[in-house]
Amino acid sequence: MATETLQDVFPSDTGPDAGREEERSHSPFRRALGRLLRKKIAVAAMTVLFILYGAGIFAQFVDTHDPNKIDLRATQEGPSWDHWLGTDRAGRDIYSRVVWGLQTTVIITLIGLVTGSLVLGVTLGLLAGYYRGWFDVSVMRFGEVVASFPDVLLIILIAATLRPRIINTTRDFEDWSGIDGIVSSGAVDFFVVGIALLPLSWFGMMRLVRGQVLSLRAMPFVESAQAIGVSTPRMIFSHLLPNVLGPIIVTASFGLGAVAGSEIFLSFLGLGVQPPRPSLGFMINDVTARGAASVSVLQNHPEQLLAPIAVIWALIFCWNLLGDSLNDVFNPRTR
C-alpha cells in the first residue's frame, strides 16, 4: 500500500506505527514494562493485587464455607482451624465472606474500568480531541455538569433512582420471557452499581485523553499522516491512541482504586450489591453502623473488622502504589 512505503521513506520517531520490525521489538511499551518490573514496589503491589484479584475471581474454589451459612452455635468465634478468620455475629465464616466480598469488588472494578474509563472515557476523549468543534464543546459541558455534583451524591442518586426501575423492568422481562432468576442472581445489582459508578470514571479519563490528543494534533507525525491521507479511524486508533496509552494506563490504575473504594462505600450504605451476596462494605457496616450493638462488637471482637478492612486498604493502597510507579515509568519527566 502506498501509505506503507511513504512511511518507510519518512519514518517518524514518535509514531509507533512508523517503526520497522526490529525497532518494534524495542517498543516504548516493552521498555516501560522492563522499567516497571525493575521497581520493587511495583512488583510487590502487582503481586498483592494479583493475589487479591485471583482470590476474588476464584472465590468458589478458595472459600472454606458457604459465606451465607448461618451457624448460631458458633457465633463471634475467634480464628480457629475450622474458621480461619473466625465467625461473625451470625456464625458465618469471615474468611469465606471476605473472599466472596472480594469477588463483588473485583467484578465491579472490572466493569467500571471497561465501561467507564476505557470505552466511554477514552473514545469520547479521542473523538473530542480530534474533531474538536461542537462535539468537543458539548461533551465537555455535559461533563462539567456531571462533575459539579459531589461524586457521592451523584452515585447515591443514580443508584437510588435507577435500581427500582431496572429491577422492575427485569422482572417484567422475566415474566415475559419465562427466564427465571435474573434478579435473584444479582446480575441486575452489578448493572446498577456499574452505572452508578460511571460518572466517577469517565470524565477524568475523557478530559485527560482529550488534552493529550489536542497537543498531539500539533505534532509533525500527525500532520504527515494527514498529508498522506490516512483514514480517520486509522488516524485515531493507530496513530493517536498508542501515544496516549501511557497516561491512560496510569489514570486507570488510580481509577481502579477509586472505583473499588466507591463500590465498598455504596455497599456500606446498603445501596450496592444486595445481600445475600456478601460485600466488603456490608461486612463493615455490620460491625460499625449498628449503634450500641456495634460498640459491643467493636469492644469484644475488633478482629471481625480487621479482615475486610485490611483487604480494602491493601486493594486501594496497591492500586495507588502501582499508579505511582506507572507514572514514573511512563512520564519520567513529571516526578
Added chain:
Amino acid sequence: MLAYTVRRLLWTPVLLVAVSLFVFVLGEYGPGDPVEVALGQNYTEERAERLREQRGLNDPVPVRYFRYIGNALKGDFGDSFVFRGRSVAGLLGPKLWVSARLFFAGFAISVGIGVPLGFFAATRQGTWVDPTIVAITLVLLAMPVFIFAPALILLFALNLSWLPVSGWGGFWDTRIILPAVTIGMPGIAVMTRMMRASTLDVLGQDYVRTARAKGLGEFTVRRRHVARNALIPVLTILGFSIAGMLGGALIVELIYGIPGVARFALDSIFSRDFPVITALALIGATALVVANLVVDILYAVVDPRITYR
C-alpha cells in the same frame, strides 16, 4: 482578570440550571408515585386525581420545573412524601446545619494540619523526616474513612476512654473531636502532599535565592517568600477536596451516630421520599459549584501573575 471573573460568574448560573434540570428529571422519572405514597392506604382513583390536580402534578413538565425551581430559590422544596405535611426545608434545615458544622470542623483540621505538615516535610528534604511523612500520607490516602472511624473509636473511646464514643453536642463539645478528625484524615494526606510538592517547587525558584542573597533571615524567607507562594496551588485543590470529603462525612455521621443529613438521606432513599433526595442533590451541587467559583476567583485574586484566557 476582570473578563475571566465575569465569564465565570456568567457560566455559573448556566451550570446551576443544568444541574437543577438533571436533578429534576431524575426525581421526575424516579420510581414511586408521590400521590400513591401520600395517600397510602386511603388510595382511591378519584382521591388520587383530586390530589394530583391540587398539587399541580397534571401540569406540563416545564411548568412544574419552573415552579419547583422558583420555590427552591425561596427555600421551599415542597413537602416530604413520608413525613406528611412537613416541609422538606423544615426537616432538612436543622440536620444540614449539624452536618455543615461537623464538615467545617473536619475541613479545618485537614487544612490546619495538612498544610503546615507539607511545608515542614518540604523544608526537611534530604533528612529522614521527609520520606517518613510522605510514606505516612501514602498510607493514609488509601484508607477510606470507614477504616479510620472504627479504629479511632476503638483506640480513643473504648481502650483509652479519653473521648466519648458517639453522639452530638454542637460545635464546642468534645464529642465533635473524633468524627471531625476522621473526616479530616484523608484531607490531611492530600493537603500535605500538595503543599510539599508546591513548597519544593518554590524553594527552587530564583526569587528565593535572591531573598537569601540579600541577607534575609531564613525564617523571613520561608514565611514571606516560600510559604506565601507555595499556598497558591494548594488553593486550587480546596474545591476538589471539599467534594472528596463529602462522602467520608456521610459515613462518619453514620458510624458516630450524628444527627446530620446522612441517616435522613439514606432513609429517604429507602422510603423513596423523592422531594428530600432531590433537595439534597440540589443543595449539594449548588454548594460545590459556588465553592469552586469562590476558589477560582480567589486564586486569581491571590496570584496576580495568573491570567485566564
